[in-house]
Amino acid sequence: MxxxxxxxxxxxxxxxxxxxxIQLNKNILLKGPTGSGKTKLAETLARDLNKPMHSVNCSVDLDAESLLGFKTIETNEHGHQEIVFIDGPVIKAMKNGDILYIDEINMAKPETLPILNGVLDFRRALTNPFTGEVVQAKEGFSVVAAINVGYIGTLPMNEALKNRFVVLDIDYIDGETLKMIIKEQSKLKDDEIIDSIIQFNKDLRIMSSQGQISEESASIRALIDLADLTTVIPVRRAIKRAIIDKIDDEREQQAIQNAIELIFE
Ligand SMILES: Nc1ncnc2c1ncn2[C@@H]1O[C@H](COP(=O)(O)OP(=O)(O)O)[C@@H](O)[C@H]1O
Ligand SMILES: [Mg+2]
Structure with missing residues (x-):
């Protein structure tokens, strides 16, 4: 990579x-706000363990097919059509002993995930309802799930499901670490500007915690976009393009405008 x-x-x-x-074969639940690095942590673990990561993004639309896979028709080498099953992320990760990353696990409908109960407990096994195949996870198979903890309210996670995880609570990155991330992941190297946009981001985060603005505006992703833009255009215009003009709500836009006046005169 x-x-x-x-x-x-x-x-x-x-x-x-x-x-x-992971080495103890525990399922990990990462709990933290958007942009706190949950996906980054899972990707880093996968890379350091030298394993591919298979991801599932949960939403109300998540169904058994998006977890396990689906049937399709293929033409075999004799020119005959046959029905084959294409393994989905869960079964692929199990068969290969890879990492399964389940993002926003609390967003799935409560009836969808119980199909994974046996995968997530000591059995590490599943009977594929589409094929009848019994899939036993290969050694090394691990599960990392993530849940976004919002200020505005987090959907609770089903207790039986939560029971199968150990939890890592992740907070936003700030201070020197955030500075290092900006230096590593953006083109901006100027300490003074970095300090000022970190201060600005801190203000946005407070406003987000008070429900005045959305979390996205205060996210690390927005901050990295902003850092890149400040290397080519003035900081106020960079904020307009990276943050303000993405927002539809005029009051939110005004709140951010006020924060700008406080930090960048
Ligand atoms: N702890 C961290 N170390 C390095 N980069 C990070 C960290 N936290 C966030 N980032 C960067 O911020 C962005 C958002 O992180 P991401 O992992 O997608 O957050 P989440 O999954 O919690 O929403 C990514 O571009 C990532 O590179
Ligand atoms: Mg993520």
Whole structure:
């Protein structure tokens, strides 16, 4: 993989504990706000363990097919059509002993995920309802799931499901670590501008925690976009293009405008 940035955190126990938990064959639940690096942590673990990662993005539309796979018609080497089953992310990860990443696991409908109960407990097995095949996970198969903890309210996770995980609580990155991330992942190297946009991001995060603006505006992704733009255009215009003009709500836009006046005169 090229251009892979390091996973950084003030709290080194996060990465080290995650690695130990995987080695103990525990399922890990990452809990934290959007942009706190949950996906980044899972990708880093996969890379360091030298394993592919198979992802499932949960939503109300998630169904058994998107987890397990689907049937389709293929023409075989004799020119005959036959029905084959294409393995989905869960079965692929199980068969290969890879990492399964289940993003926003709390967003799935409660009736969808119980199909994974046997995968997530000591059995590490599943009977594929589409084929009848019994799939036993290969050694090394691990599960990392993520849940976005919002200020505005987080959908609770089904208790029977939660029971099958150990939890890593992840907080937003800030201070020196955030500075390192910006230097590593953006083109911006100017310390003074970096400090000012970190301060600005901090204000946005407070506003987001008070429900004045959406979390996206205060996210690390928005911050990295902003950092890149400040290397080619003035910072105020960069904020307009990276953050403000993405927002539909005029009051939100105004709130951010006010924060700009406080930091960038
Ligand atoms: N701890 C971190 N170390 C390195 N990069 C990070 C970290 N946290 C966030 N990032 C960067 O911020 C962006 C959002 O992180 P991501 O992992 O997608 O967050 P989440 O999955 O929690 O929403 C990515 O571009 C990622 O590279
Ligand atoms: Mg993510």
């Amino acid at each position: 090229t251009n892979f940035n390091k996973y950084l955190n003030n709290d080194e126990t996060i990465y080290n504990d995650a690695l130990s938990m």
